[in-house]
Every structure is written in structure tokens, then in C-alpha cells.
Amino acid sequence: MLKVRMVEFPVVDPVVVVVVVVVVLVVAAVVVVVVVLVVVLVIVVIVLVIVVVVVVVVLVVVVFVVVLVVAVVVVVVVVVVEGLVVIVVVVVVVVVVVVVVVVVVVEVVVVDRVDRVAV
Numbered sequence: 001m002l003k004v005r006m007v008e009f010p011v012v013d014p015v016v017v018v019v020v021v022v023v024v025l026v027v028a029a030v031v032v033v034v035v036v037l038v039v040v041l042v043i044v045v046i047v048l049v050i051v052v053v054v055v056v057v058v059l060v061v062v063v064f065v066v067v068l069v070v071a072v073v074v075v076v077v078v079v080v081v082e083g084l085v086v087i088v089v090v091v092v093v094v095v096v097v098v099v100v101v102v103v104v105v106v107e108v109v110v111v112d113r114v115d116r117v118a119v
Contacts, residue, residue, distance in 0.1 A: 063102050064099060064102075064103075067099050075091055075092065
């Protein structure tokens with residue numbers, strides 16, 4: 001003879017089910033919000049780094065052009081007015097030194113900061 005055995009399932013309180021569902025939904029919402037905020041923050045940092053690099057490049061180019069224009073004007077004035085080769089050489093050397101110093105300072109200070117921000 002076959003004996004049929006009834007399996008008893010535990011009765012779950014509906015309040016417990018509602019609380020568990022609400023907690024799971026709240027945790028999922030918090031996780032989604034945190035992930036979205038992190039993605040937005042990463043995008044903002046990348047955009048800021050790109051903007052800083054573009055600004056630095058533009059500033060370096062502007063400084064270089066201004067220094068070159070000043071150097072050419074000084075050389076032309078010195079050659080026309082004074083005609084002294086020594087003064088022309090000194091002015092050219094000073095301009096080259098200023099350009100090198102500006103480029104090195106921008107490279108060390110600004111690019112290093114951009115690298116730190118990017119990390």
C-alpha cells in the first residue's frame with residue numbers, strides 16, 4: 001500500500017514578504033544611484049582633464065607667439081637703430097632662455113597636476 005505523506009510548508013507572514021521586497025528594492029535603488037554618480041564623476045573628471053590640457057596647450061602657444069613677436073620686434077629695432085650684433089645675440093639668447101623656462105615650468109607644474117588629477 002502506498003502511504004501518502006503530506007509535506008507541510010511553513011507559513012510566511014505577508015508583512016515579512018513586503019518588508020523583504022521593500023528592502024531589496026531600496027538597496028537596488030541605492031546601488032543604481034551610486035553607480036550613476038560614479039559614472040558621472042568619472043566623466044566630469046575626464047572632461048576637466050581634457051579642458052585643463054587644452055587650456056595649457058593654448059597658453060603655451062600664446063606665450064610662445066608673444067615671445068617670438070617681442071623678440072622679432074626687439075631684433076628689428078636693435079638692428080635698425082643700433083646696428084650692434086652683440087645686442088642682437090644677447091636678445092636672442094634671452095628670448096630662447098625665457099621660452100625654455102616657460103615650457104619647462106608649464107610641463108613640470110601643470111602637466112604634473114593634470115597627471116595627479118587623472119590618477
